[in-house]
Amino acid sequence: MSAGFNHEIKRTTYHLADTLDRTSFLWQNYTFQFFNADSNKSSVVFQYIYRTEQLAYLKTFASPNIYSHTASIVGKAEKYKNHLIRYQLTYRNFFNADTIQAKNELNHYYLGKVDYRGTYWNGLVKYNMQYNIGAGREQRIQFTYVQAPNGYGAFAWKDINGNGIFELNEAFVSQFNYENRYMKLYLNTPEFVPINDNSWTNIISISPKNIRGSLGNWELLKRLHSETVLDFQRKIYLSKENSFASYFDLWTNDKIVGAKHDGQTDFFYQ
Numbered sequence: 132m133s134a135g136f137n138h139e140i141k142r143t144t145y146h147l148a149d150t151l152d153r154t155s156f157l158w159q160n161y162t163f164q165f166f167n168a169d170s171n172k173s174s175v176v177f178q179y180i181y182r183t184e185q186l187a188y189l190k191t192f193a194s195p196n197i198y199s200h201t202a203s204i205v206g207k208a209e210k211y212k213n214h215l216i217r218y219q220l221t222y223r224n225f226f227n228a229d230t231i232q233a234k235n236e237l238n239h240y241y242l243g244k245v246d247y248r249g250t251y252w253n254g255l256v257k258y259n260m261q262y263n264i265g266a267g268r269e270q271r272i273q274f275t276y277v278q279a280p281n282g283y284g285a286f287a288w289k290d291i292n293g294n295g296i297f298e299l300n301e302a303f304v305s306q307f308n309y310e311n312r313y314m315k316l317y318l319n320t321p322e323f324v325p326i327n328d329n330s331w332t333n334i335i336s337i338s339p340k341n342i343r344g345s346l347g348n349w350e351l352l353k354r355l356h357s358e359t360v361l362d363f364q365r366k367i368y369l370s371k372e373n374s375f376a377s378y379f380d381l382w383t384n385d386k387i388v389g390a391k392h393d394g395q396t397d398f399f400y401q
Contacts, residue, residue: 133164151187159183175206196228213250219243237325240266254341259334264378268323269366269388276302276313284314325369326388327378333361340401354401362393 137160143152159182166176184197203221223240227233242265249258276286276297287305288297297313305311339346340353363381366388367373377385 132166134162136161150189151191153187155187155192157185157192159185172209173207175204178203178205197226199223199225215248217244217246235268235323237266237268242266252341253343254338257336257338261330261332263328263330265328266369267326267328269326271320271322271324272317273320274315274317275299277316279312279314282312283308284312286313286315287311288313326366327369327373328364328366329379329381330362330364331381332363333359335359335361356399356401357396358399359396360394362391364389364391366390 139156139158141154141156143155144150145152161181163179164176165178167174178201180199180201182197182199182201183195185192185195187193201221201223203219205219206217208216208218219242221240221242225236225238225240227236243263245260245262247258247260250256251258276288276299278284285304286302287307287310289301289303290297291301292298302313302315335358337357339355342353346352365381367377368386368388370386373386377383381390
Protein backbone atom coordinates (compact mmCIF):
# COMPACT_ATOMS: atom_id res chain seq x y z
CA MET A 132 0.00 0.00 0.00
CA SER A 133 1.27 3.47 -0.79
CA ALA A 134 0.07 7.05 -1.01
CA GLY A 135 1.58 10.23 -2.36
CA PHE A 136 1.03 13.62 -3.89
CA ASN A 137 2.66 15.69 -6.59
CA HIS A 138 2.27 19.44 -7.09
CA GLU A 139 3.52 21.16 -10.22
CA ILE A 140 3.56 24.94 -9.94
CA LYS A 141 4.58 27.49 -12.53
CA ARG A 142 4.62 31.16 -11.50
CA THR A 143 5.55 33.72 -14.13
CA THR A 144 5.50 37.46 -13.43
CA TYR A 145 6.94 40.52 -15.13
CA HIS A 146 8.69 43.37 -13.36
CA LEU A 147 6.23 45.87 -14.84
CA ALA A 148 3.19 44.04 -13.42
CA ASP A 149 2.44 42.42 -10.08
CA THR A 150 -0.01 39.85 -11.46
CA LEU A 151 0.68 36.32 -12.65
CA ASP A 152 1.20 35.72 -16.36
CA ARG A 153 -1.50 33.74 -18.19
CA THR A 154 0.94 30.83 -18.70
CA SER A 155 1.14 30.23 -14.94
CA PHE A 156 -0.59 27.15 -13.53
CA LEU A 157 -0.97 24.89 -10.51
CA TRP A 158 -1.48 21.16 -10.98
CA GLN A 159 -2.08 18.79 -8.08
CA ASN A 160 -2.15 14.98 -8.07
CA TYR A 161 -3.06 12.83 -5.07
CA THR A 162 -2.40 9.10 -5.48
CA PHE A 163 -3.31 5.97 -3.54
CA GLN A 164 -2.14 2.45 -4.45
CA PHE A 165 -2.89 -1.01 -3.12
CA PHE A 166 -1.03 -4.08 -4.40
CA ASN A 167 -0.05 -7.57 -3.35
CA ALA A 168 3.42 -9.13 -3.37
CA ASP A 169 5.21 -9.24 -6.74
CA SER A 170 6.26 -12.85 -6.12
CA ASN A 171 2.66 -14.09 -6.32
CA LYS A 172 1.66 -15.82 -9.54
CA SER A 173 -1.56 -13.86 -9.35
CA SER A 174 -1.03 -10.14 -8.80
CA VAL A 175 -3.28 -7.09 -8.72
CA VAL A 176 -2.63 -3.36 -8.44
CA PHE A 177 -5.38 -0.87 -7.59
CA GLN A 178 -4.70 2.83 -8.11
CA TYR A 179 -6.76 5.95 -7.48
CA ILE A 180 -5.73 9.45 -8.62
CA TYR A 181 -7.43 12.72 -7.80
CA ARG A 182 -6.23 15.60 -9.98
CA THR A 183 -6.99 19.31 -10.06
CA GLU A 184 -5.77 22.09 -12.36
CA GLN A 185 -5.85 25.81 -11.57
CA LEU A 186 -5.19 28.82 -13.80
CA ALA A 187 -3.69 32.18 -12.89
CA TYR A 188 -6.00 34.90 -11.60
CA LEU A 189 -4.47 38.27 -10.73
CA LYS A 190 -1.80 37.66 -8.04
CA THR A 191 -2.79 34.10 -7.20
CA PHE A 192 -4.51 31.04 -8.66
CA ALA A 193 -8.24 30.67 -9.24
CA SER A 194 -10.33 27.83 -7.91
CA PRO A 195 -9.80 24.54 -9.79
CA ASN A 196 -11.31 24.71 -13.26
CA ILE A 197 -10.48 21.07 -13.99
CA TYR A 198 -10.70 18.08 -11.71
CA SER A 199 -10.82 14.36 -12.32
CA HIS A 200 -11.13 11.07 -10.47
CA THR A 201 -9.33 8.09 -12.02
CA ALA A 202 -9.49 4.51 -10.73
CA SER A 203 -7.67 1.58 -12.33
CA ILE A 204 -7.06 -2.11 -11.70
CA VAL A 205 -4.18 -3.95 -13.39
CA GLY A 206 -3.47 -7.60 -12.74
CA LYS A 207 -2.48 -11.01 -13.97
CA ALA A 208 -3.38 -14.60 -13.15
CA GLU A 209 -0.91 -17.42 -13.83
CA LYS A 210 -2.17 -20.24 -11.70
CA TYR A 211 -1.21 -22.90 -14.23
CA LYS A 212 2.03 -23.07 -16.23
CA ASN A 213 0.37 -23.06 -19.66
CA HIS A 214 -2.25 -20.39 -19.02
CA LEU A 215 -1.76 -16.66 -18.47
CA ILE A 216 -4.40 -13.94 -18.10
CA ARG A 217 -3.62 -10.23 -17.93
CA TYR A 218 -6.29 -7.60 -17.42
CA GLN A 219 -6.69 -3.85 -17.03
CA LEU A 220 -9.69 -1.70 -16.21
CA THR A 221 -9.60 2.12 -16.02
CA TYR A 222 -12.36 4.61 -15.34
CA ARG A 223 -12.05 8.40 -15.24
CA ASN A 224 -14.64 11.01 -14.29
CA PHE A 225 -13.63 14.38 -15.74
CA PHE A 226 -14.98 17.89 -15.25
CA ASN A 227 -13.94 21.10 -17.01
CA ALA A 228 -15.54 24.40 -16.05
CA ASP A 229 -14.72 25.79 -19.49
CA THR A 230 -17.75 24.67 -21.51
CA ILE A 231 -15.97 25.22 -24.84
CA GLN A 232 -13.01 23.01 -23.94
CA ALA A 233 -15.33 20.50 -22.27
CA LYS A 234 -16.87 19.70 -25.65
CA ASN A 235 -13.57 18.06 -26.66
CA GLU A 236 -13.38 15.91 -23.53
CA LEU A 237 -15.27 12.85 -22.31
CA ASN A 238 -16.91 13.28 -18.92
CA HIS A 239 -16.87 9.51 -18.46
CA TYR A 240 -13.89 7.65 -19.89
CA TYR A 241 -13.28 3.92 -19.55
CA LEU A 242 -10.83 1.39 -20.92
CA GLY A 243 -10.82 -2.38 -20.44
CA LYS A 244 -8.35 -5.00 -21.69
CA VAL A 245 -8.16 -8.77 -21.26
CA ASP A 246 -5.24 -10.75 -22.69
CA TYR A 247 -5.23 -14.57 -22.52
CA ARG A 248 -2.49 -16.93 -23.68
CA GLY A 249 -2.89 -20.67 -23.48
CA THR A 250 -1.02 -23.78 -24.62
CA TYR A 251 -2.80 -27.13 -24.98
CA TRP A 252 -1.71 -30.74 -25.50
CA ASN A 253 2.03 -30.13 -25.13
CA GLY A 254 2.05 -27.25 -27.61
CA LEU A 255 -0.10 -28.84 -30.32
CA VAL A 256 -2.52 -25.92 -30.04
CA LYS A 257 -1.73 -22.38 -28.91
CA TYR A 258 -4.48 -19.83 -28.40
CA ASN A 259 -3.99 -16.10 -27.91
CA MET A 260 -6.96 -13.83 -27.27
CA GLN A 261 -7.20 -10.09 -26.69
CA TYR A 262 -10.39 -8.23 -25.88
CA ASN A 263 -10.57 -4.43 -25.71
CA ILE A 264 -13.36 -2.03 -24.88
CA GLY A 265 -13.11 1.70 -24.43
CA ALA A 266 -14.71 5.10 -24.80
CA GLY A 267 -13.46 7.55 -27.37
CA ARG A 268 -14.41 10.31 -29.77
CA GLU A 269 -14.98 9.95 -33.50
CA GLN A 270 -15.04 12.76 -36.02
CA ARG A 271 -18.45 12.98 -37.61
CA ILE A 272 -18.41 12.40 -41.36
CA GLN A 273 -21.08 13.59 -43.78
CA PHE A 274 -21.47 12.78 -47.44
CA THR A 275 -23.00 14.52 -50.40
CA TYR A 276 -23.19 14.02 -54.16
CA VAL A 277 -21.43 16.25 -56.68
CA GLN A 278 -21.36 16.16 -60.45
CA ALA A 279 -18.28 14.43 -61.83
CA PRO A 280 -15.99 16.93 -63.62
CA ASN A 281 -15.59 14.64 -66.65
CA GLY A 282 -19.25 13.56 -66.63
CA TYR A 283 -18.43 9.96 -65.68
CA GLY A 284 -19.56 9.17 -62.14
CA ALA A 285 -20.95 6.25 -60.19
CA PHE A 286 -24.46 7.53 -59.36
CA ALA A 287 -27.47 8.93 -61.20
CA TRP A 288 -30.14 11.34 -59.95
CA LYS A 289 -33.89 11.06 -60.14
CA ASP A 290 -35.87 14.05 -58.84
CA ILE A 291 -38.50 12.02 -56.95
CA ASN A 292 -40.41 14.93 -55.40
CA GLY A 293 -39.91 17.29 -58.34
CA ASN A 294 -38.45 20.17 -56.33
CA GLY A 295 -35.33 20.46 -58.49
CA ILE A 296 -33.01 19.87 -55.50
CA PHE A 297 -30.62 16.90 -55.32
CA GLU A 298 -31.53 15.14 -52.08
CA LEU A 299 -29.56 12.23 -50.63
CA ASN A 300 -32.36 9.69 -51.03
CA GLU A 301 -32.67 10.49 -54.74
CA ALA A 302 -29.29 9.04 -55.76
CA PHE A 303 -29.16 5.59 -57.35
CA VAL A 304 -26.95 3.48 -59.59
CA SER A 305 -28.30 3.35 -63.13
CA GLN A 306 -27.84 0.40 -65.45
CA PHE A 307 -26.99 2.93 -68.15
CA ASN A 308 -23.50 4.31 -67.57
CA TYR A 309 -24.23 7.61 -69.34
CA GLU A 310 -26.78 8.44 -66.60
CA ASN A 311 -24.24 7.97 -63.80
CA ARG A 312 -22.86 11.50 -63.77
CA TYR A 313 -22.48 12.04 -59.99
CA MET A 314 -19.98 10.84 -57.41
CA LYS A 315 -20.22 10.55 -53.62
CA LEU A 316 -18.05 12.97 -51.64
CA TYR A 317 -17.24 12.41 -47.95
CA LEU A 318 -16.66 15.48 -45.76
CA ASN A 319 -15.08 15.68 -42.31
CA THR A 320 -17.04 17.95 -40.01
CA PRO A 321 -15.55 19.84 -37.02
CA GLU A 322 -17.88 17.89 -34.71
CA PHE A 323 -16.67 14.95 -32.62
CA VAL A 324 -19.11 12.48 -31.09
CA PRO A 325 -18.56 10.05 -28.18
CA ILE A 326 -18.32 6.39 -29.17
CA ASN A 327 -17.78 2.95 -27.65
CA ASP A 328 -15.00 0.94 -29.33
CA ASN A 329 -15.16 -2.84 -28.93
CA SER A 330 -12.69 -5.37 -30.40
CA TRP A 331 -11.92 -9.08 -30.04
CA THR A 332 -8.86 -10.72 -31.63
CA ASN A 333 -8.19 -14.48 -31.67
CA ILE A 334 -5.06 -16.25 -32.90
CA ILE A 335 -5.07 -20.06 -33.06
CA SER A 336 -1.86 -21.90 -33.97
CA ILE A 337 -1.70 -25.66 -34.62
CA SER A 338 1.72 -27.37 -34.73
CA PRO A 339 1.57 -31.16 -35.17
CA LYS A 340 5.38 -31.32 -34.70
CA ASN A 341 4.75 -31.05 -30.95
CA ILE A 342 2.88 -34.37 -30.93
CA ARG A 343 4.84 -36.90 -28.92
CA GLY A 344 5.53 -40.24 -30.49
CA SER A 345 5.36 -41.46 -34.06
CA LEU A 346 2.39 -40.94 -36.37
CA GLY A 347 3.34 -43.87 -38.59
CA ASN A 348 2.20 -43.28 -42.16
CA TRP A 349 1.05 -39.79 -41.15
CA GLU A 350 4.47 -38.65 -39.96
CA LEU A 351 4.58 -35.95 -42.67
CA LEU A 352 1.79 -34.15 -40.81
CA LYS A 353 4.42 -32.97 -38.35
CA ARG A 354 5.81 -30.70 -41.06
CA LEU A 355 2.52 -28.83 -41.31
CA HIS A 356 1.67 -25.70 -39.36
CA SER A 357 -1.45 -23.55 -39.48
CA GLU A 358 -2.37 -20.18 -38.03
CA THR A 359 -5.87 -18.74 -37.93
CA VAL A 360 -6.63 -15.10 -37.11
CA LEU A 361 -10.18 -13.97 -36.31
CA ASP A 362 -10.63 -10.25 -35.73
CA PHE A 363 -13.89 -8.49 -34.81
CA GLN A 364 -14.32 -4.76 -34.22
CA ARG A 365 -17.38 -2.57 -33.72
CA LYS A 366 -17.92 1.09 -32.87
CA ILE A 367 -21.24 2.51 -31.74
CA TYR A 368 -22.46 5.95 -30.72
CA LEU A 369 -22.69 6.48 -26.97
CA SER A 370 -26.20 7.28 -25.87
CA LYS A 371 -28.30 7.13 -22.72
CA GLU A 372 -30.61 4.82 -24.65
CA ASN A 373 -27.91 2.16 -25.00
CA SER A 374 -28.40 -0.99 -22.96
CA PHE A 375 -25.49 -2.30 -20.89
CA ALA A 376 -25.17 -5.37 -23.15
CA SER A 377 -24.86 -3.22 -26.29
CA TYR A 378 -21.42 -2.00 -25.19
CA PHE A 379 -20.08 -5.56 -25.54
CA ASP A 380 -22.08 -6.55 -28.62
CA LEU A 381 -19.93 -7.24 -31.71
CA TRP A 382 -22.65 -8.30 -34.13
CA THR A 383 -25.74 -6.08 -34.32
CA ASN A 384 -25.89 -2.80 -36.26
CA ASP A 385 -27.86 -0.60 -33.85
CA LYS A 386 -26.35 2.94 -33.56
CA ILE A 387 -23.29 1.69 -35.40
CA VAL A 388 -20.39 3.94 -36.46
CA GLY A 389 -18.32 1.23 -38.13
CA ALA A 390 -17.64 -2.49 -37.99
CA LYS A 391 -15.00 -4.90 -39.24
CA HIS A 392 -15.00 -8.71 -39.26
CA ASP A 393 -11.86 -10.36 -40.61
CA GLY A 394 -10.76 -13.99 -40.81
CA GLN A 395 -7.64 -15.57 -42.25
CA THR A 396 -5.98 -18.99 -42.15
CA ASP A 397 -2.44 -19.70 -43.35
CA PHE A 398 -0.85 -23.13 -43.82
CA PHE A 399 2.89 -23.75 -43.81
CA TYR A 400 4.93 -26.81 -44.73
CA GLN A 401 8.33 -26.95 -43.10
